[in-house]
Amino acid sequence: MRTAHDITRVFNALGDPTRRAIVERVSNGPLSVSDLAKPLKMTLAAVVQHIQVLEAGGLVRTKKAGRVRTCSLQTKGFDLASEWIADRKSLWERRLDRLGAMLDEES
Amino acid sequence: MRTAHDITRVFNALGDPTRRAIVERVSNGPLSVSDLAKPLKMTLAAVVQHIQVLEAGGLVRTKKAGRVRTCSLQTKGFDLASEWIADRKSLWERRLDRLGAMLDEES
């Protein structure tokens, strides 16, 4: 199971504001690398590196047609992240239920 | 709105396997700092630093009683994270719906 590794990549990718901004823009539809770079105060090369991190995290998918690489959203990374969070949630909710039951029994 | 800053902290905190392991163990109930440290191959000081990152991300809460600091789960960070993910999801689902509608009209 290399999932732990994958989840690390997802959360790391989302832990940077620039990368989240990219994801937010791509949520509204695919964009080229240079379109993504335009509003950002950094070089194209830096943006490309951010996109690579997002792609490694399964949050974004890219495809090159001609000389332009188009960046679109991928669900895999989001699914991994929300699944992990949901798992934690179910654990501590179950625990709180047990605590509640114990308190009920006491009264 | 300092939320962007907060979300960065949440995802950064979750982007480390050691810290996720801590969160996973705390999901089953509160633990002291040294209990948390026991299975980990690093010094107590390092574990404390990880816990501080988790606390800054709102994923964990700690309280000191006597000489032992007890670490328990906090929902705030999880809520922030899953909210951000849900927002993205609703955006691209809406977009896919529009695309579907357009395809329907064409046929």
Added chain:
DNA sequence: CTAATACTTAAGTAAATACTTGACTATGTA
């Protein structure tokens, strides 16, 4: 063909991160 566009690649740098060590401070325990 030529020139601009849209990246790509490699290498370097500054700052952040994940640790360590060691010395210290409380707080329980024998």
Added chain:
DNA sequence: TACATAGTCAAGTATTTACTTAAGTATTAG
């Protein structure tokens, strides 16, 4: 009282990360 436990604090170090610059390669437009 003395000793162990549980954590705190400050520094230092090694690696990783977020960039930059500069020189290249395709691809498309004039």
